Amino acid sequence: MANQKIASGIYYVGVSHYDRRLFDALIATPEGTTYNSYIIQGQKATALIDTVEPEFKDLLLRNIKSAGIEKIDYIISNHAEQDHSGSIPDLLAFYPGAKLVTNEKCRDLLLALMPDIPADRIITIKDHETLDLGGRTLEFILAPWIHWPETMMTFLREDSILFPCDLFGSHLAVSNIFMDDERVFHEPMKRYYAQIMMPYRGQAAKRVETVKALAPKMICPSHGPVFKDTSVPLRLYENWVSDSLRNEVLIPWVSTHGATARMVEHLTSALIERGIDVHPYDLTKADLGRIAGHLVDAATIAIGTGCVLTAAHPLAAYAALITNALRAKAKFATVFGSFGWSGVKVPDQIAGLLGNLKVELLSPVMTKGAPTAETFAALDKMSDDILARHQSLGLK
Ligand code: FEO
Numbered sequence: 392m393a394n395q396k397i398a399s400g401i402y403y404v405g406v407s408h409y410d411r412r413l414f415d416a417l418i419a420t421p422e423g424t425t426y427n428s429y430i431i432q433g434q435k436a437t438a439l440i441d442t443v444e445p446e447f448k449d450l451l452l453r454n455i456k457s458a459g460i461e462k463i464d465y466i467i468s469n470h471a472e473q474d475h476s477g478s479i480p481d482l483l484a485f486y487p488g489a490k491l492v493t494n495e496k497c498r499d500l501l502l503a504l505m506p507d508i509p510a511d512r513i514i515t516i517k518d519h520e521t522l523d524l525g526g527r528t529l530e531f532i533l534a535p536w537i538h539w540p541e542t543m544m545t546f547l548r549e550d551s552i553l554f555p556c557d558l559f560g561s562h563l564a565v566s567n568i569f570m571d572d573e574r575v576f577h578e579p580m581k582r583y584y585a586q587i588m589m590p591y592r593g594q595a596a597k598r599v600e601t602v603k604a605l606a607p608k609m610i611c612p613s614h615g616p617v618f619k620d621t622s623v624p625l626r627l628y629e630n631w632v633s634d635s636l637r638n639e640v641l642i643p644w645v646s647t648h649g650a651t652a653r654m655v656e657h658l659t660s661a662l663i664e665r666g667i668d669v670h671p672y673d674l675t676k677a678d679l680g681r682i683a684g685h686l687v688d689a690a691t692i693a694i695g696t697g698c699v700l701t702a703a704h705p706l707a708a709y710a711a712l713i714t715n716a717l718r719a720k721a722k723f724a725t726v727f728g729s730f731g732w733s734g735v736k737v738p739d740q741i742a743g744l745l746g747n748l749k750v751e752l753l754s755p756v757m758t759k760g761a762p763t764a765e766t767f768a769a770l771d772k773m774s775d776d777i778l779a780r781h782q783s784l785g786l787k
Pocket residue numbers: 470472474475538539557613614
């Protein structure tokens with residue numbers, strides 16, 4: 392991707408990583424991603440906001456040069472994670488007069504992650520401190536947990552442009568940073584929110600209020616599209632960080648010899664017959680990012696699992712661990728599946744992995760071997776229970 396003009400003297404100089412397929416060695420990024428980096432020119436100084444993954448540092452330098460920038464005075468680090476900070480040592484070497492500007496926590500993390508950063512070139516700022524570029528003022532707003540504890544936002548006051556770090560980001564490689572088709576970015580943005588923001592939903596909600604109070608004219612996140620219409624990311628995030636739920640059941644499941652799969656089929660149909668949206672995912676081939684997206688607003692999570700020896704299948708345990716780590720909003724959870732000679736402890740085992748969630752655990756359905764008429768009747772009863780709970784929340 393080449394540089395793109397954001398406004399007079401302000402350029403997008405980041406890169407698109409079209410074929411990135413995994414982030415944090417954890418969750419799939421089927422649409423790739425971007426590492427957003429921005430140039431801001433003042434009358435007396437030029438700042439670069441964030442860098443890119445180190446493997447793309449040459450592209451970043453090329454984009455800066457092609458924007459007509461020969462000298463950088465300040466590199467602003469909003470976040471120490473290496474997809475934004477990893478090129479800082481090379482950039483500092485390439486621009487020997489540049490200073491690195493960040494907050495104290497970020498400074499400590501940057502030095503821990505990249506000890507080759509020269510500490511004497513770091514300027515440490517405090518919350519709401521400003522940096523004068525000459526006719527343009529950067530205000531730094533500490534915003535812990537819009538991914539990591541050191542994250543901050545940078546606000547360009549005169550132009551009313553907010554650089555909110557990972558907040559409002561999307562894992563979506565784009566050729567045009569102003570791509571504004573919500574049908575395209577909605578799913579990548581939601582899965583990004585689920586993975587990065589949902590575990591600290593309360594903090595994200597606070598930051599949404601901070602952003603609303605700032606009322607920026609443009610929002611330039613650190614991944615994915617830039618928003619000229621700031622009402623769009625605010626509307627989406629206000630919904631995601633809220634307590635509102637959908638009349639949906641997420642069913643992450645795994646079946647060793649088909650018995651649990653038959654239970655999934657039955658439960659799925661039973662829930663649909665009761666007017667509930669169902670999202671079943673076979674964990675042997677599911678995209679974990681899509682599952683994460685449903686964790687944002689599904690009211691119930693029903694984990695289906697076959698047994699390995701006498702325990703839950705490891706993939707089901709993994710799904711429970713992820714659900715727990717991302718702190719899904721669901722109000723209800725349950726477990727079902729088939730076992731060979733003993734599986735009675737499986738529901739407790741799965742429930743024990745969901746300690747972060749504020750869920751009511753509904754009665755599980757575990758069956759020995761192939762599901763019987765009795766098993767299907769128990770799944771019908773489970774569907775009735777779920778429907779009643781959803782109705783009690785007014786979900787339709
Ligand atoms: Fe895109 Fe948390 O870094």
